[in-house]
Amino acid sequence: MKFKQITIIGVGLIGGSIGLAAKKHKLAGRIIGVTAHKDSLKKALKRKAIDGGTLDLKKSVINSDMVILATPVDKVIGALKKVLPNLKKDCIVIDVASVKGRIVRDAERIVSSKARFVGTHPMAGSEQRGVDKASSRLFSGTPCIITKTGKTDRTALRAVKDFWKKLGSKTYELSPREHDRRVSNISHLPHAVAAALSLAADESSLKFASTGFGGTTRIASGDPDLWSAILTDNSASASADIKKYSRQLEIIGKLIKAKDMPKLKIVLSEAKKKRDKFAYGK
Amino acid sequence: MKFKQITIIGVGLIGGSIGLAAKKHKLAGRIIGVTAHKDSLKKALKRKAIDGGTLDLKKSVINSDMVILATPVDKVIGALKKVLPNLKKDCIVIDVASVKGRIVRDAERIVSSKARFVGTHPMAGSEQRGVDKASSRLFSGTPCIITKTGKTDRTALRAVKDFWKKLGSKTYELSPREHDRRVSNISHLPHAVAAALSLAADESSLKFASTGFGGTTRIASGDPDLWSAILTDNSASASADIKKYSRQLEIIGKLIKAKDMPKLKIVLSEAKKKRDKFAYGK
Numbered sequence: 078m079k080f081k082q083i084t085i086i087g088v089g090l091i092g093g094s095i096g097l098a099a100k101k102h103k104l105a106g107r108i109i110g111v112t113a114h115k116d117s118l119k120k121a122l123k124r125k126a127i128d129g130g131t132l133d134l135k136k137s138v139i140n141s142d143m144v145i146l147a148t149p150v151d152k153v154i155g156a157l158k159k160v161l162p163n164l165k166k167d168c169i170v171i172d173v174a175s176v177k178g179r180i181v182r183d184a185e186r187i188v189s190s191k192a193r194f195v196g197t198h199p200m201a202g203s204e205q206r207g208v209d210k211a212s213s214r215l216f217s218g219t220p221c222i223i224t225k226t227g228k229t230d231r232t233a234l235r236a237v238k239d240f241w242k243k244l245g246s247k248t249y250e251l252s253p254r255e256h257d258r259r260v261s262n263i264s265h266l267p268h269a270v271a272a273a274l275s276l277a278a279d280e281s282s283l284k285f286a287s288t289g290f291g292g293t294t295r296i297a298s299g300d301p302d303l304w305s306a307i308l309t310d311n312s313a314s315a316s317a318d319i320k321k322y323s324r325q326l327e328i329i330g331k332l333i334k335a336k337d338m339p340k341l342k343i344v345l346s347e348a349k350k351k352r353d354k355f356a357y358g359k
Numbered sequence: 360m361k362f363k364q365i366t367i368i369g370v371g372l373i374g375g376s377i378g379l380a381a382k383k384h385k386l387a388g389r390i391i392g393v394t395a396h397k398d399s400l401k402k403a404l405k406r407k408a409i410d411g412g413t414l415d416l417k418k419s420v421i422n423s424d425m426v427i428l429a430t431p432v433d434k435v436i437g438a439l440k441k442v443l444p445n446l447k448k449d450c451i452v453i454d455v456a457s458v459k460g461r462i463v464r465d466a467e468r469i470v471s472s473k474a475r476f477v478g479t480h481p482m483a484g485s486e487q488r489g490v491d492k493a494s495s496r497l498f499s500g501t502p503c504i505i506t507k508t509g510k511t512d513r514t515a516l517r518a519v520k521d522f523w524k525k526l527g528s529k530t531y532e533l534s535p536r537e538h539d540r541r542v543s544n545i546s547h548l549p550h551a552v553a554a555a556l557s558l559a560a561d562e563s564s565l566k567f568a569s570t571g572f573g574g575t576t577r578i579a580s581g582d583p584d585l586w587s588a589i590l591t592d593n594s595a596s597a598s599a600d601i602k603k604y605s606r607q608l609e610i611i612g613k614l615i616k617a618k619d620m621p622k623l624k625i626v627l628s629e630a631k632k633k634r635d636k637f638a639y640g641k
Contacts, residue, residue, distance in 0.1 A: 200567055202569070202570070203570070220566060220567045220569070249567065259561065259563075259564040262559070262560060262561050262564050263565065263569075263572045264567075266556070267556060267572050267576070268571065269612065269615065270552060270556050270575060271575050271630075271634075272627055273607040273611055273630070274548070274604060274607075275633045276607040276629060276633065277600065277603050277607045278544060278545055278633060279541065279544050280636070282542075282544050282545050283545065283633075283636055283637050284531070285482055285502045285531065285541055286545040286546070286637055287483060287502070287545075288483075288484070289484075289546055289550065289578045290546060290549050290637065291637060292574045292578065293552060293574070293575055294549070295574045295634075296571045296575060297627075297630045297631060297634040298631050298634045298635055299631070300631075301625075301627035302624060305621075305627055308615045309615060309618040309620045309623060312615055312618050315615050316612060316615050318559065319611070319612040319615070321559050322555055322556060322559040322608075323608065323609075323612075325555040325556075325558040326551065326601060326604075326605065328555075330601040330602070330605075332591075333551065333594055333597050333601070334598040336594050337591070338433075338587045338591045339587075341590060341591060342583045342584060344554070345579075345581075345583035345587055347558060348555070348557040348558050348579045349554075349580050349582075351557045351558065351560060351565075351579075352553075352557040352576045352577075354562070354565055355565050355572065355576070
């Protein structure tokens with residue numbers, strides 16, 4: 078399926094990469110980008126992530142068959158409310174936010190019978206931001222979770238799944254609740270863990286730090302605005318996961334304190350075994 | 360300074376990389392490698408990480424001006440005891456272990472007036488092992504901590520520092536105690552944290568995991584034998600750091616639970632600020 082016109086609201090790393098990939102795979106006749114600042118718009122146009130751009134959010138969706146809400150998680154619903162009056166009848170609206178429960182619930186209520194909302198979450202990204210870092214290959218081989226509820230339009234769901242597959246993603250269907258529980262475990266918890274590790278580091282010892290510290294804390298360089306919104310939006314699951322994690326660390330800590338090398342080795346072997354099963358983008 | 364003959368005991372990732380780099384920079388007339396198994400020896404010779412090799416640990420040090428103990432942390436002292444009778448008078452002996460307190464104390468006592476021991480710890484490596492992964496550039500621009508005690512021979516210390524600089528490292532002098540305290544913070548703690556995160560992951564959610572999870576847990580794929588030895592050897596510092604870390608994570612967890620986005624943003628900004636100061640190999 079090809080869309081005559083797609084509007085991407087928020088042309089940063091994710092929005093920009095969607096634009097580049099959609100153009101590469103010819104998924105849209107025309108792509109309109111919306112940004113909050115003139116500079117970002119210029120950059121997006123220069124990178125050819127969009128065919129045309131505007132700062133006028135409200136008018137940006139006129140005549141679009143698909144609208145992609147690619148703003149930070151706490152701005153999605155606000156943006157949707159603003160474009161609502163100009164949404165084309167039966168237009169497909171998707172978001173790309175990292176938390177789905179609240180957004181999908183509110184978005185379905187807002188678009189109601191006017192448009193068709195499908196929540197999506199491409200598990201791709203970086204601690205970096207902006208269209209400068211965008212790539213048409215960002216989604217290649219990466220998971221994209223698509224949420225399905227009792228209100229989801231089945232035709233729109235198929236079209237959205239097809240869209241993400243063509244961008245290179247492996248698609249999965251989950252309920253918003255299940256999404257938030259699973260993504261907390263493998264994305265939101267790691268962020269909290271990395272941030273705490275950065276905070277626990279002695280600043281005067283950083284000059285001795287190596288790739289181990291670098292990899293383990295890399296995501297702590299992520300945007301505090303984005304991540305404080307994500308973690309508090311997924312509060313219940315993230316809190317539960319931090320507790321679960323703390324118990325595992327406590328076990329490891331006790332074995333280290335007791336200098337119990339044989340038992341520690343067993344625990345570290347279990348950790349290694351599970352980590353070795355992770356095979357992103359393969 | 361050039362050594363006529365160097366013996367490297369343990370030709371894995373680190374030992375093999377020392378061999379490759381020392382040959383590249385012509386730091387030795389001849390490099391002898393010792394491994395425990397014939398296969399590893401063949402691989403090391405094939406990669407030209409060493410000029411000659413032997414499985415006979417005891418005899419391997421005869422006539423060498425420098426002996427490099429590049430075994431796992433719990434095998435260093437055992438290897439040193441075995442080669443002791445054949446050490447050349449005033450030979451320089453170094454190790455490359457990740458924990459220094461016990462090893463430096465024992466090694467200084469063992470070599471006594473016969474040879475000159477200097478503890479070293481190149482902060483370079485990988486979750487991978489073996490001479491196959493060795494590289495002459497492994498140490499380029501990376502920190503190497505050299506330990507200094509009241510017993511350290513100053514001429515040997517200068518020669519060892521010069522050696523590591525020529526391999527590409529930035530050298531730092533610390534007491535063994537200070538080394539263990541600092542390295543716990545930026546290397547041993549991250550390992551415990553990564554292992555706990557891997558253990559806390561739901562196996563059925565791993566298919567949704569992305570580069571964030573991958574980076575944060577990468578070092579959990581490290582060798583359980585090596586790491587259980589390191590963490591229990593540095594028990595006191597590592598336990599203290601896990602406690603310090605847990606307090607930071609608790610603060611983050613409480614803010615997430617309370618959905619306190621403004622305060623969480625401040626904490627995540629502090630974490631980002633510190634992480635952004637890390638500039639390995641730059």
